Amino acid sequence: MQDFSSEQVRRIILQQSHRAHVGHIGCALSVADIVVCLYGHILRIGDPSDPDRDRFVLSKGHSALALYAALFLRGFITQKQLDSFYTDGTQLGVHPEHVLNGIDFSTGSLGHGLSLGAGAALAARLQQSNRRVYVLLSDAECNEGSTWEAVMFAAHHGLSNLTAIIDLNGQQALGYTKDVLNLKEMTERWRIFGWDAHAVDGHDIPAMKETITSCMHDTRAPHVLVARTIFGKGVSFMQSQIKWHYLPMTDCEYEQAIAEIVQV
Secondary structure, three states: OOOOOHHHHHHHHHHHHHHHOOOOHHHHHHOHHHHHHHHHHHOOOOOOOOOOOOEEEEOOHHHHHHHHHHHHHOOOOOHHHHOOOOOOOOOOOOOOOOOOOOOOOOOOOOOOHHHHHHHHHHHHHHOOOOOOEEEEEEOHHHHOHHHHHHHHHHHHOOOOOEEEEEEEOOEEOOEEHHHHOOOOOHHHHHHHOOOEEEEEEOOOHHHHHHHHHHHOOOOOOOEEEEEEOOOOOOOOOOOOOHHHHOOOOOHHHHHHHHHHHOOO
């Protein structure tokens, strides 16, 4: 695995979102540590074209900048490609598309990613492949019935090669999740549906790595990490603020944000 840090990922998120003058910053910052854990320690992707590589589905596609940062730091895309984010003719849109090297699934329609992941996990079993599938989804996606259909499907088929990670930052586009549709006791909900469920700190990379690694030896059921995170993690004026789902940064805000993330 190629070693890189959460600070590097967060710096790229801020740099590229500021250059492109685009939002979706807070949600990308909240998953930075999860992405570093996966791409730095877990995913077996020596070659993005290897049919037996592990698969990753960024179900919450609006956090794509965190994924693009990881692909760049792993050497799967170039600096020139990264700098084309949100420009005319780019392959790096606000949501990821599979035409880009290293992207397995186009995502962005929330609530669909777990279904894609369950299908990929079942395909691996039918093909007798040892590849594993990881899906990163938002807590708000758990408001959607399509997510729970995939939850039941995966449990029914015992897809133990499937691991879901929920970015439990407590926010979504229209407000705080507890106010839009309260899904408290999230870990227990998934456990009741037949999943091997674990509550983790979504900013503690060693703990997440240990939990995911231990799940690889458990073949009884699909696995889920309910990862408690902070929306806008690392930038004080963005943390837990709904508006940073949408807003781009001013020059002054960008300078403050960059100065703060080195202290995380």
